[in-house]
Amino acid sequence: MKDGYLDFANSPMGAKLINALGLPKPLPLERYSEGQPVIKGSVLVGGGGEPQLLEALAGVFSRIGAQSLAHDKLPQWVSVANKAGLTTGRWGGNGKPGEKVKALVFDATGLEDSTQSDALYWFFHDAARSLLPCGRVVILGRPPEECKSHRKATVQRSLEGMTRSLGKELKKGSISQLVYVSEGAEGNIESTLRFLLSPRAAYVSAQVIRIGQPVGQLVTPADWNKPFAGKKVLVTGASRGIGAAIAEVFARDGAHVICLDVPQAQEGLNEVAKKLGGTALALDIGSAEAPQKLVDAAKADGGWDVVVHNAGITRDKTVANMKEQIWLLVVNVNLSTQERINEALVNSGAIKSGGRIVCVSSISGIAGNMGQTNYAVSKAGVIGMVESTAPIFAEKGITINAVAPGFIETQMTAAIPFAIREGGRRMNSMSQGGQPVDVAEAIAWFAHPASSGLTANVIRVCGQSLIGA
């Protein structure tokens, strides 16, 4: 659905009026188009204590062709970057800011104690105003639960406050994330940095991501622009909305997509599959025979590499007014089917080792929502399923993660009454709804062959929605 206010706010007359009234001014977000570089503009690098990820960062920046600059308090970056063959220099100096940059990357892994947190202050105090529109902030830390001293765990946990506050302060379409990297997992950061620094992450902000040891083998794709070449990807609910966008992103990035939807949606399903050169599979995933049918289809295909559980339904009523069958229907389609299908596909080997499962939850499953007890139970359950099955599936070399969308412009949200819809759209740091492609890009990042260090993560694609924050 079109967001008329966004267009108006960016017209000459609308911008004047909106400024005068002090209304929120959403900026059109930069989004990825095929073949464009990961980042257009320089990266300013900072750090505190004895940062431990500088070499890994320099390696990634050199492979993505990013220009980098060293903040005053991290002069050692220049030699680390030069060693990796990067063009680099010092940024600003003598209390004066340097050039505008597209990203601020701060390596906080060396912070051992809260008294060192002023390193964050100096870096972001100096540089916050120098971030270009749709800028990127990435703070890297160590998972607090793995820190050897409680002092270190404390300061590492405090990074969340910094990340989330920056997401609210930066404005102009900029995003801010915290990435916890386990010791020894330095080699697994590339797919995540490529995602977070690029326009693919347009509507993801204030998220905490954990990168651990690789599940199965760490794979580097031959072509980062076509990471799914030769891969088979199942997308449920693919005839329209977010599911169609997911199928499109996987096809763009080289996959053969098996597009699944209910038989009633056959026409739309055929259209999507035909457009993408994929396969249409009409099946009600809520039916008792669905898991076995999917195992048979996957085996006939030589196994699937990625399964995306996107199909979902809402049947809203307050719990006092809700009929039992409505409860059962929503929990079955949104949650129990996913459990049954995952077990059947994993136990039969129909998902290959090195495979990826990505589920779609919702911020309703995190925050709860009036009239959505059934939906919120199903979507919170998806998070529970991801967390509890990740270690079991890891034994087979398979990762499982989830995205939790906020307000996304689809037929589902177009049906919401106007006043509630406008509230949902504006109550986030981007002052606008997300696009289906934003959810799709996050799913493709989790499903990436190089994302084997990511499992049991749940990431919101919500523009830092105030709901459930």
Ligand SMILES: NC(=O)c1ccc[n+]([C@@H]2O[C@H](COP(=O)([O-])OP(=O)(O)OC[C@H]3O[C@@H](n4cnc5c(N)ncnc54)[C@H](O)[C@@H]3O)[C@@H](O)[C@H]2O)c1
């Ligand atoms: N749109 C949003 O703002 C939003 C926000 C949070 C979460 N989500 C979630 O994102 C997912 C996609 O949402 P959407 O907005 O594109 O919804 P949508 O209603 O446009 O699409 C859902 C698709 O799933 C299919 N489906 C439903 N039941 C099925 C079944 N039993 N078997 C096979 N296919 C089935 C439908 O036919 C439909 O094509 C859902 O899981 C939804 O809960 C959406």
